[in-house]
Amino acid sequence: MINLASRDIAHGFGRYLLTGLGLGLLIGVTLSMAGIYRGMVDDAKALLESWQADIWVVQQHTLGPFAESSSLHDDVYRGLRGMPGVAEAGNVTFLTMQVKRERSEVRVMISGFEPGRPGEPTLLTAGRPVTRSHYEAIADVKTGFNVGDRIRIRRNEYTVVGLTRRMVSSSGDPMVFIPLKDAQQAQFLKDNEAIRNDRSRLAANPALNRPGVPGLLDAVEANQFSNRNVNAVLVRVQPGWDRQLVAENIKRWKYLQAYTGEEMEEVLVGKMIATAARQIAVFLVILALVSAAIVALIIYTMTLAKIKEIAVLKLIGTRNATIAGMILQEALGLGLIGFVIGKLLATLWGPHFPRYVVLLTEDAVRGFIVTMVICTIASILGIRAALRVDPAAAIGG
Amino acid sequence: MDTQAVQPAILLEGLRKTYGTGPAAVEALKGVDMAVYPGEVVGLIGPSGSGKTTLLKCLGAVIEPTAGRITLGGEVIYEHGWKIRDLRALRRDRIGFIFQAPYLIPFLNATDNVALLPMLAGVSNAHARQRALEMLTALDVAHRGAAQVAELSGGEQQRVSIARALANKPPIILADEPTAPLDSQRALTVVTILNQLAREYRTAIIVVTHDEKIIPTFKRIYHIRDGRTVEQQGEGREVVAAANA
Numbered sequence: 288m289i290n291l292a293s294r295d296i297a298h299g300f301g302r303y304l305l306t307g308l309g310l311g312l313l314i315g316v317t318l319s320m321a322g323i324y325r326g327m328v329d330d331a332k333a334l335l336e337s338w339q340a341d342i343w344v345v346q347q348h349t350l351g352p353f354a355e356s357s358s359l360h361d362d363v364y365r366g367l368r369g370m371p372g373v374a375e376a377g378n379v380t381f382l383t384m385q386v387k388r389e390r391s392e393v394r395v396m397i398s399g400f401e402p403g404r405p406g407e408p409t410l411l412t413a414g415r416p417v418t419r420s421h422y423e424a425i426a427d428v429k430t431g432f433n434v435g436d437r438i439r440i441r442r443n444e445y446t447v448v449g450l451t452r453r454m455v456s457s458s459g460d461p462m463v464f465i466p467l468k469d470a471q472q473a474q475f476l477k478d479n480e481a482i483r484n485d486r487s488r489l490a491a492n493p494a495l496n497r498p499g500v501p502g503l504l505d506a507v508e509a510n511q512f513s514n515r516n517v518n519a520v521l522v523r524v525q526p527g528w529d530r531q532l533v534a535e536n537i538k539r540w541k542y543l544q545a546y547t548g549e550e551m552e553e554v555l556v557g558k559m560i561a562t563a564a565r566q567i568a569v570f571l572v573i574l575a576l577v578s579a580a581i582v583a584l585i586i587y588t589m590t591l592a593k594i595k596e597i598a599v600l601k602l603i604g605t606r607n608a609t610i611a612g613m614i615l616q617e618a619l620g621l622g623l624i625g626f627v628i629g630k631l632l633a634t635l636w637g638p639h640f641p642r643y644v645v646l647l648t649e650d651a652v653r654g655f656i657v658t659m660v661i662c663t664i665a666s667i668l669g670i671r672a673a674l675r676v677d678p679a680a681a682i683g684g
Numbered sequence: 685m686d687t688q689a690v691q692p693a694i695l696l697e698g699l700r701k702t703y704g705t706g707p708a709a710v711e712a713l714k715g716v717d718m719a720v721y722p723g724e725v726v727g728l729i730g731p732s733g734s735g736k737t738t739l740l741k742c743l744g745a746v747i748e749p750t751a752g753r754i755t756l757g758g759e760v761i762y763e764h765g766w767k768i769r770d771l772r773a774l775r776r777d778r779i780g781f782i783f784q785a786p787y788l789i790p791f792l793n794a795t796d797n798v799a800l801l802p803m804l805a806g807v808s809n810a811h812a813r814q815r816a817l818e819m820l821t822a823l824d825v826a827h828r829g830a831a832q833v834a835e836l837s838g839g840e841q842q843r844v845s846i847a848r849a850l851a852n853k854p855p856i857i858l859a860d861e862p863t864a865p866l867d868s869q870r871a872l873t874v875v876t877i878l879n880q881l882a883r884e885y886r887t888a889i890i891v892v893t894h895d896e897k898i899i900p901t902f903k904r905i906y907h908i909r910d911g912r913t914v915e916q917q918g919e920g921r922e923v924v925a926a927a928n929a
Contacts, residue, residue: 288804289796294791600789604776604805682741682783682860
């Protein structure tokens with residue numbers, strides 16, 4: 288028996304292919320959206336893994352530096368180092384800002400760290416670690432910076448001495464690592480006019496500028512124009528110690544919040560990325576509906592264009608199942624072409640996305656099945672129209 | 685033809701068809717009687733709205749008559765309802781259709797358009813194509829077998845559509861104004877072909893037509909008017925004159 292669907296497709300292959308291309312673009316976007324979600328999860332895990340922290344200590348009753356504002360005194364780490372089971376502790380700060388390089392600007396997350404302590408980026412792809420106390424930086428490759436580049440953070444210039452990769456914040460901003468003191472300064476650094484204005488205001492405040500209390504004004508100024516806070520302390524536990532137990536001890540005795548690496552991953556993936564994941568899920572549903580509507584309309588239009596031929600086919604004794612099969616095969620063929628083009632496009636444009644896109648085979652398989660199901664459902668409209676065709680329509684005008 | 689000695693291929697007795705019910709009912713056929721014998725080409729003429737197409741649809745088993753009897757090759761297929769369950773198979777195996785326009789399947793080539801019918805009847809692809817080639821040869825279009833429908837001229841398309849109607853060698857062919865889109869020469873050629881095929885395959889052919897060019901070629905004509913048939917025998921030319929009178 289002749290395969291009517293393949294003949295019909297071959298007859299108008301150009302138009303069919305163009306339709307498949309259109310559908311492929313939609314499927315490509317859908318696969319990329321799924322890839323972006325996977326990339327976000329993967330980025331979050333990679334970020335936490337690269338810090339190699341067993342425990343994240345943050346301000347009490349907060350979810351940590353990524354999800355909520357967290358502020359700790361920068362000497363807290365000393366006390367933590369003395370606790371049982373703690374091998375190392377290091378301060379870290381986080382600050383999202385625009386960084387200038389020559390005439391361009393890049394949005395980055397600045398992380399302050401103490402060289403040699405937890406928080407220092409260890410996986411370098413180029414250059415060397417930070418060795419000086421000030422004005423050296425390590426940047427994620429996504430920033431576009433190169434080793435030797437001079438970048439401007441607030442009023443100071445930094446030299447990029449090393450590059451790392453897969454270090455991006457949950458919002459996708461690539462990270463730049465600078466020494467802790469510089470980062471603390473950058474968080475609160477004001478312009479000269481603002482500092483002069485603040486000093487004048489303090490000097491004009493009789494409560495802070497008492498003639499009978501010499502040094503009070505200086506002390507207030509020193510306190511106000513400096514920053515002794517960090518956002519988190521990263522802790523590594525000694526071999527053989529249960530990190531959950533060490534975290535519990537920190538919470539109990541230091542009145543701080545302590546998360547194990549797994550718990551911090553849960554905060555990042557389960558809470559921060561959850562909203563983005565829901566957005567992507569809604570987009571995926573919308574795209575699926577749009578794809579279904581497009582396939583349904585195309586198949587329906589293709590069927591309507593063949594109404595007279597279908598009437599003739601039915602009149603000369605073609606089974607309804609044969610005609611329905613032809614329409615279904617055309618819809619599935621469209622889905623197959625669309626999926627192949629979509630997968631190809633998603634693979635090609637994936638690396639050019641500003642975010643890390645992970646195209647998993649299992650997602651592709653899922654996408655293929657969903658595409659085929661959508662095409663099957665979408666073909667119902669065309670099949671219904673074909674089955675309603677009266678063979679009598681072939682006779683007469 | 686000695687019509688008394690041969691069983692009719694098509695026999696219609698008191699065939700009625702009413703569309704709708706109640707006051708809006710329209711009686712398209714009001715008791716049609718007709719007999720067509722194997723190897724005979726019969727003309728069916730009448731003004732627009734007289735019931736020609738309705739009669740063809742009833743005969744083609746695509747609409748159900750309201751009353752009467754249809755007998756094909758001695759087998760009653762309609763009397764107080766269809767007597768055959770699989771009307772699709774009836775149309776496929778026992779009735780060939782030729783339409784006003786060729787209505788070929790545009791995505792199949794000429795051979796496959798013809799071969800499709802035997803294939804639908806379960807004939808193997810090779811045998812179906814062989815049979816298609818025979819029919820195309822009989823209609824002198826075998827050399828265009830590989831051509832797509834769009835590449836065929838109007839006359840070639842009509843020949844292919846006739847070959848398709850004959851592909852399952854049905855005892856009956858219903859032709860609905862098969863010469864309407866053709867010029868006089870081609871129209872007469874088609875009628876000649878139908879006559880040849882009717883003789884060769886012993887096929888009973890009913891040709892519904894308005895075409896005065898071909899009416900004179902029929903030996904027997906049924907004139908349908910207001911849903912009733914009047915058989916007119918003799919030379920078609922006389923029939924036309926009588927009808928015009």
